[in-house]
Amino acid sequence: MDIQEFFQLSAGKWFSQRTSHHLAFKQAETGKSDIKIELLSQDAPEVIHLCEQHSINPALAWGGVRVTWEGMMEGDTKKQVGSSVLVPIADAEHPHQGQVLRDGLAQKAKVAGRFVIGNDDVLTLITETETVYTEERLWFASPNLRLRTSLVKRADGFSMASFFSEIRMGVTQASAKAANAANA
């Protein structure tokens, strides 16, 4: 599987169950959220903008995705909402790895990470800022069940390991349209 195929399979609406293990406190917290993943074509303004921010020729991108979430952690009363745009730029010689341009994260307006897809079709995303190292792993158990883990490391070591099981709730019209455009 390549990165484009991975994101195409990800397009749609997902119900996501999340658990975070706080490694130092040995405590867990759970939450649920609705996630929408829309494919963005190469000429989408968000894709072009993100490429330009990173001084990358937008022609190198096949497009990207917009991820939107709305959820709540157990025992919380405040909804967590947000969205982020991801644009992968595969390395020319090793297309199973490359850069991931990302916006919409709270920490920084402009973040570049790395992706690798293993021969087991597990996608690893690594994002590093001055203070936080994040390693995410994502894979499909089936076309309608996506699993995801996220590991956060700060200056004092690994702080949190999270697990998401995501069940497909349907394909949005917008993402189906974008998928068609991207495939055209």
Add this chain to the structure above:
Amino acid sequence: MDIQEFFQLSAGKWFSQRTSHHLAFKQAETGKSDIKIELLSQDAPEVIHLCEQHSINPALAWGGVRVTWEGMMEGDTKKQVGSSVLVPIADAEHPHQGQVLRDGLAQKAKVAGRFVIGNDDVLTLITETETVYTEERLWFASPNLRLRTSLVKRADGFSMASFFSEIRMGVTQASAKAANAANA
């Protein structure tokens, strides 16, 4: 990393935090357990016995591991204890995959599964019986932090996705000895 190295890194005592997502009910439950993983050498009686049960020449095994656990799910009063022996037999031509012989599982006295180690050092273990398909993924975030997921599928589809974050608590004497023997 090969399967032997993976198990050697796994030897020791671990504190394991577990969360299971019930996919149909959209509910989660958490638990904690202590896990001990001991290396078994090629001439350990358990290894020879398991090989013989599967009509496999014990000389093809480098050894195996005994996993012992003792834990409790949140809200439960009954301890879950058990142990299992795993003996991987790598394929001669593709050493990054092969069979995994297993005993000690409640369902059957004798189970053989498959393992694959991806180029991302993620170990996938697949066990299939007449009624249950189980896919486990394990990897090291660091030598002292092991992550593990487990996905269970029954006749009516995927039923449970579990996540384990495991923190090394120390190396047992027995496993250190076995590790030395295995490395000798």
